[in-house]
Amino acid sequence: MSFSIERYKEESKKLDTAGIEWAAVREHPLSKGDLFCLHYMMDIENHVPLYLSHLLVTRACMDPILTAFLACWNYEELWHGENIGKLLNLYGIEFDTQDRIANVRANLGLQNSLSILSTMAGSWFFKDFSAVYLSIGAINELSTLTGYGALIRKSGHPVLGDLLGRIVKDERRHFAFYFNSAKEWLTGNEKAQRVDRWMLDRVWVPVGQGVKTQEEVDALALYLFDDDQGEADLINLDEKIGRLPGLSGIKLMSKALYAARERASANPRWGWRLIDDEEWAIAPPKKSPGELTTRRSGIDAAAALIEA
Ligand SMILES: [Fe+2]
Ligand SMILES: [Fe+2]
Numbered sequence: 001m002s003f004s005i006e007r008y009k010e011e012s013k014k015l016d017t018a019g020i021e022w023a024a025v026r027e028h029p030l031s032k033g034d035l036f037c038l039h040y041m042m043d044i045e046n047h048v049p050l051y052l053s054h055l056l057v058t059r060a061c062m063d064p065i066l067t068a069f070l071a072c073w074n075y076e077e078l079w080h081g082e083n084i085g086k087l088l089n090l091y092g093i094e095f096d097t098q099d100r101i102a103n104v105r106a107n108l109g110l111q112n113s114l115s116i117l118s119t120m121a122g123s124w125f126f127k128d129f130s131a132v133y134l135s136i137g138a139i140n141e142l143s144t145l146t147g148y149g150a151l152i153r154k155s156g157h158p159v160l161g162d163l164l165g166r167i168v169k170d171e172r173r174h175f176a177f178y179f180n181s182a183k184e185w186l187t188g189n190e191k192a193q194r195v196d197r198w199m200l201d202r203v204w205v206p207v208g209q210g211v212k213t214q215e216e217v218d219a220l221a222l223y224l225f226d227d228d229q230g231e232a233d234l235i236n237l238d239e240k241i242g243r244l245p246g247l248s249g250i251k252l253m254s255k256a257l258y259a260a261r262e263r264a265s266a267n268p269r270w271g272w273r274l275i276d277d278e279e280w281a282i283a284p285p286k287k288s289p290g291e292l293t294t295r296r297s298g299i300d301a302a303a304a305l306i307e308a
Pocket of ligand 2: 077144
């Protein structure tokens with residue numbers, strides 16, 4: 001698996017959706033589990049710019065190759081979220097994309113700012129922060145594309161399968177960048193390997209956790225991976241990450257699945273109640289997004305003026 005930043009810069013583009021049979025989206029049913037996963041995935045794809053805001057304040061971004069990658073990567077991820085949202089809208093689920101994104105962000109509150117500060121400080125204290133960040137990038141991209149593969153299989157929906165298949169191709173390139181960069185950083189650097197392993201064993205969480213609750217993360221894992229094929233996919237994923245120097249035998253996504261199963265065995269409704277009760281149709285934010293963006297309050301104020 002090779003990666004050329006020059007080639008990536010030349011070829012990076014908005015997701016090509018030409019030929020997707022959007023008109024046929026409603027001809028095939030999606031289960032509540034499929035819809036739950038699609039909402040989760042859309043929210044996390046749309047969260048990338050905030051994730052990026054954490055990275056741009058770190059030591060890792062002194063590397064111009066990394067910042068060139070991030071500039072293209074952020075744009076590509078934007079179109080993943082946009083197109084998943086489009087598919088949901090065409091399926092008949094009504095929401096305004098900007099409202100939904102603002103609501104998710106409004107729920108983050110102070111925790112988001114504290115997290116930026118601690119990531120920034122950590123990166124300047126620990127020289128090998130980049131190794132940890134790049135490894136986490138590789139794990140996140142690989143688990144994202146593995147999750148899309150599982151949803152293609154579970155849903156059996158041809159239009160969704162076509163869309164996610166195209167997104168997976170982007171995610172594979174992202175994975176190749178992170179994996180190769182992490183490998184480069186870790187090779188021959190035992191101290192970085194030790195720090196990386198320690199952090200991944202203790203601090204790493206699955207993609208989306210933090211924006212989503214533990215139960216939402218578990219619901220996704222149980223829906224997509226709690227069968228023989230799903231479990232084998234996650235063991236395979238861990239094995240691939242274990243090929244990075246110093247990470248041999250590491251258990252990440254398979255461990256997360258087993259932990260989700262344990263919580264579900266203590267409470268059989270765990271996770272599934274979110275799917276059944278349609279919690280994917282988002283709880284209202286604790287704060288009004290308008291307080292944070294000014295946009296909604298601006299529109300409301302204009303409407304009030306017109307009415308007056
Ligand atoms: Fe993506
Ligand atoms: Fe990606």
